[in-house]
Amino acid sequence: MKDLKSLIRAVPNFPKEGIKFFDITTLLKDGDGFRQACDQMWEPFANAGVQKIAGIESRGFIFGAAMAYTQNLPFVLFRKPGKLPAETESESYALEYGEDQIEMHVDAVSPGERILIVDDLLATGGTAAAACNLIEKLGGEVAGISMLVELTFLPGRQKLEGRNLNFLFEFASESMDSDD
């Protein structure tokens, strides 16, 4: 078993001064690490009656698609506005300044279907909470949310109360020299 956390690269001052960016591309570049991450992201939901996997654009596509392949499950997409060509439903969420939206095709989810939401990293939780609401708007059920990383110095988890959550590891501090 690999120490997946050690495969993440912290990049200072990206996307802006003072922010530490947790870069997963160094994990993706490790074939065994990537496989292990996908397997562990699926494991807790093996008996959760998951009928579809939904990936959040765009790093959620990477883990979600591999999980859909291994489980032989349908894969559906949460995308940024204007990217999906057919009829969509959308959900807004707050940003630090202003708001953004995610969209899903209305035919991506059937009533009562149990959906596992996949992304790479939980930060403020706005996108993940919107993804849950969007599944429910379309009549589906959220079987759970599975991500590689939780940034526990941000309040993302508060927005996901009552959801089945799976994170493989966390970063507890954004300071560049911490022991997280």
Next chain:
Amino acid sequence: MKDLKSLIRAVPNFPKEGIKFFDITTLLKDGDGFRQACDQMWEPFANAGVQKIAGIESRGFIFGAAMAYTQNLPFVLFRKPGKLPAETESESYALEYGEDQIEMHVDAVSPGERILIVDDLLATGGTAAAACNLIEKLGGEVAGISMLVELTFLPGRQKLEGRNLNFLFEFASESMDSDD
């Protein structure tokens, strides 16, 4: 075996009036179809000495990541400008009006490494040609390019002369009522 081409949905007038958009989300929603697509996209390169798979943002991530998982290969990313946090190299390509760029981390490719480039659909070929150039700029070798669909009514293939190409099927016409 599924008829993968029949799983693609043609959406008229997207992203603008008069354009037919070939929507792959209907294929992704078919678990067996998605698996078969990934397997067939890999198959011709099974003995090509591929050392890494590179996906083009963002639909290329879906097929590329699943292929990387099944082959236990590293997965690296071509992204739109400003998305990758560490040191990048970039390559420009022409659009109908103006130009765009793709980027890759400089440490994504090591000298001499054989890379398989993966995306969903070949249209004008600008992105795919830029992806090849970028791999070579970084010292890598292009083992091939594998995509689900080729739009043969566009001249994409001309930009990829001498490359090892694999497309699972083609659409020969953009007219909405054609027999493609």
